[in-house]
Structures are given as C-alpha cells and as structure tokens.
Amino acid sequence: MKQLLTIALILMASYTFAQLKPVAYKDGTQNLKGFSIAPSKKNLKKAGILILPAWKGIDKHSKIVAEDLSKLGYFAFIADIYGEGNYPTDNSSAGQKAGYYKKNVNEYQQRIKLAMQELIKAGADPAKIAVIGYCFGGTGALEAARMNFPVQGVVSFHGGLSRDATRTIQPIQPKVLVLHGADDPSVPAAQVLSFQQEMRDAKADWQMVYYANAVHAFTEPEAGNDNSKGAAYNELAAKRSWEHMKLFLNELFAQ
Incomplete structure (x- = not known):
C-alpha cells in the first residue's frame, strides 16, 4: 500500500493542472485575444505548438485541441487572427473575413x-x-512554411492549398504535413496538383495524407455528418489525422 501511494505521488508530481488562459496582445492599435496553455506534464524539451483556428476564429474545437496538446506535454497557443470587434458571426461573414486575409497574405503572416x-x-x-x-x-x-518562419514544421488539417501564382517559390525549410479529405470539394484536383508541384519546386520535406470518404472540416464534430454538404465530421479521419500529427511532432522534436 505504501509503495502504491509513493508511485501515485510521483505521478502527481509529474503533472500540473494546466488551464487555458486568455492572453491580451496587440497588432498596432488592434486588440487581440488568444489563449495559452502550459504542458499538463513535465516536458524538458519545452516544445510549443501554435494553433491557427478555422474561418470563424477561436472556437470550442481549437480550445479542445490546445488542451489535448497540453496533455501530450506541449505548450500551446491559439492565435487570434481577426481581433476584437472583428469576429465573424455567421458563415457569410467568416468567408468574407477569411477571404480578406487570404488576399492580404502579409497581414495574415503578421498575425501569425x-x-x-x-x-x-x-x-x-x-x-x-x-x-x-x-x-x-x-x-x-x-504560409508559415512558405515564408520560412522559424518553425520546425507545419501541419494543415483540411486546409486550402492555393497560392498566388505570381509569388516566387522559394526553398522551404520547415517540414510540411498536409492532412486532406480525399473527397474535399473545397480543394479542386488542380489545386492539389499545383500544391504538390510547388512542394517539389521548393524542395520541401513534405507529406500529404488522404482520408477516404472525408470531405472538408472532417475534424469538426459540429460540421454534422452529411458529406453531400461538402463539410462534415468523419470520426475515423479525425482520429487518424490526430495520430499522424502526433507522429510528425514526435519526429520534429525527437532531439
């Protein structure tokens, strides 16, 4: 009994009870509000994961992801791309605001x-x-990879792959992992092929994993389960993509 108590105390000592904390910061005069969380277990490597939310901004899903990364031993921070007073209220406004940053990519990069x-x-x-x-x-x-931000790697879950064709392709240093729904109507086949050629031209260390019967937003439970709508949750694809990400992160931070 005493030995079991000792083991339990050792295990408890290796964990902290991390919680998401709101963080106020700025881009010029624009107020931003992200969320930070520390590892819930000791991590001598102190690796950190920056989370970029979907088009509606910081949501329940991104917070769950941050908490799950904390349990794996990572520092995590959820970025506020839009800023206070500019958060989307519906799909239409989300499309407009996300579209703005896709066109004004320098501003998107700055927020990252x-x-x-x-x-x-x-x-x-x-x-x-x-x-x-x-x-x-x-x-x-x-974009963080294309601009060679000082990161070890990037992971895109059902993300857009397009790039302004007028932009110069530069060698890409961060490793790249793209986790993609095989039936995602938001990313045409031509866009996929163009992206893959870009990665080759950039001499990137890249991987792309396809998930069968998965469309856009396959990690999002709130997307429903009707693939005919073009965006739907796929539990198997969500689980597999998380495991692929974990393997990728383990490789990045092995040393």
Whole structure:
C-alpha cells in the first residue's frame, strides 16, 4: 500500500493542472485575444505548438485541441487572427473575413508572427515550434512554411492549398504535413496538383495524407455528418489525422 501511494505521488508530481488562459496582445492599435496553455506534464524539451483556428476564429474545437496538446506535454497557443470587434458571426461573414486575409497574405503572416511571439513568452523554446491549422488556419500554417518562419514544421488539417501564382517559390525549410479529405470539394484536383508541384519546386520535406470518404472540416464534430454538404465530421479521419500529427511532432522534436 505504501509503495502504491509513493508511485501515485510521483505521478502527481509529474503533472500540473494546466488551464487555458486568455492572453491580451496587440497588432498596432488592434486588440487581440488568444489563449495559452502550459504542458499538463513535465516536458524538458519545452516544445510549443501554435494553433491557427478555422474561418470563424477561436472556437470550442481549437480550445479542445490546445488542451489535448497540453496533455501530450506541449505548450500551446491559439492565435487570434481577426481581433476584437472583428469576429465573424455567421458563415457569410467568416468567408468574407477569411477571404480578406487570404488576399492580404502579409497581414495574415503578421498575425501569425505575433501569436508565435506569445507562445514563446508563455515558455515554449523558440527553437522548438510547430504550427498547426484547421481549414482557413491550415492555409495559414502553409504560409508559415512558405515564408520560412522559424518553425520546425507545419501541419494543415483540411486546409486550402492555393497560392498566388505570381509569388516566387522559394526553398522551404520547415517540414510540411498536409492532412486532406480525399473527397474535399473545397480543394479542386488542380489545386492539389499545383500544391504538390510547388512542394517539389521548393524542395520541401513534405507529406500529404488522404482520408477516404472525408470531405472538408472532417475534424469538426459540429460540421454534422452529411458529406453531400461538402463539410462534415468523419470520426475515423479525425482520429487518424490526430495520430499522424502526433507522429510528425514526435519526429520534429525527437532531439
């Protein structure tokens, strides 16, 4: 009995009870409000994951992802891309606001950089950062790779893959993992092929995993389960993509 108590105390000592904390920061005069969480177990590597939410901004799903990453031993920070007073209220406004940042990519990149700084301030090692994103956020994760932000790797979950054809393709240093619904109508086959050629031209270390019977937003339970709508939750694809991400992160931070 005493031995079991000792083991229990050791296990408890290795864990903290991490909680999501709101973090106020700024882009010029624009107020931003992200969320930070520390590892819920000791992590000497101090690796950090920046989370870029889907098109409606910080939501329940992104918070669950942050908490799950904390349980895996990572620092996590959820970026606020839109800023206070600019949050979408429905699909139409979300499409307009996300579209703005896709066109004004420099502003999107700036918001990602600022959030990354907050992740580092929270305790993450600046040499051990990865960026993951969902849908619109997946597009942002790829932008972090295209601009060679100081990160080890990026992960896009059912994200947009397009790039302005006038932009110069530069060698990409961060490793790239794209987790993609095989039946996603939001990403035409031509866009997929163009992206893959971009990765080859950039001499990137890239991977792309397809999930059968999965459309857009396959990680989002609130998307429903009707594939005919073009966006739907797929439990199997969600679980598989999470495991693929974990494997990728383990590789990034192995040393």
